[in-house]
Amino acid sequence: MGWDTDGAPHTVALARTGRSEQEPDRLPEVRELTEFGWELAPDAPMWGFLPYVWPEDRRTWVPDRSTRWAVETRLDATGTITGAICQPLSQHDLDVLENDANTDLAEAGVPPRPPGRLWLLRPIADHEDIDSVLDHLFTMAETRGIEARSSAAFAALCADELRSLHATARVRLS
Numbered sequence: 001m002g003w004d005t006d007g008a009p010h011t012v013a014l015a016r017t018g019r020s021e022q023e024p025d026r027l028p029e030v031r032e033l034t035e036f037g038w039e040l041a042p043d044a045p046m047w048g049f050l051p052y053v054w055p056e057d058r059r060t061w062v063p064d065r066s067t068r069w070a071v072e073t074r075l076d077a078t079g080t081i082t083g084a085i086c087q088p089l090s091q092h093d094l095d096v097l098e099n100d101a102n103t104d105l106a107e108a109g110v111p112p113r114p115p116g117r118l119w120l121l122r123p124i125a126d127h128e129d130i131d132s133v134l135d136h137l138f139t140m141a142e143t144r145g146i147e148a149r150s151s152a153a154f155a156a157l158c159a160d161e162l163r164s165l166h167a168t169a170r171v172r173l174s
Helices: 011-015 028-034 091-107 130-143 152-173
Strands: 059-063 069-075 081-088 117-121
Touching: 011 028, 011 059, 028 059, 028 117, 130 152
Parallel strands: none
Antiparallel strands: 059 117, 069 081
């Protein structure tokens, strides 16, 4: 377990530099990695700890060159949209989001994540995609009476279950 703070990004990212106006899933390096079975880690706050507990050989990261956007709409009295403005989030708004994410991680007993990374995961064991792994983790939490939310108990359950799934898959491969 860990954030791989001293590790290098995936080699696909080395050819890319500078900010992009693309959202994370539209970055060329992310799109390339998805062709090889990688998926962006879920961005829901309850899963913020997932890259930390995911098996190291089934996770990677690329520098976050993306832009987060806010869309502001104007409505008339009938509720019809009369205008829309799409603007990048300010650095202040991005800092607030990062602080919120690290607060959630602290509640899960996980140290702050290194800033400026997009995490990508590969499915584990017999699971075809990350959603299938998440469904499995939800089921395990439910059967053990642990609430599926950003908490130390849920993060520990996920870490144990992911380790078990990964070990089982490795045994089958050998």
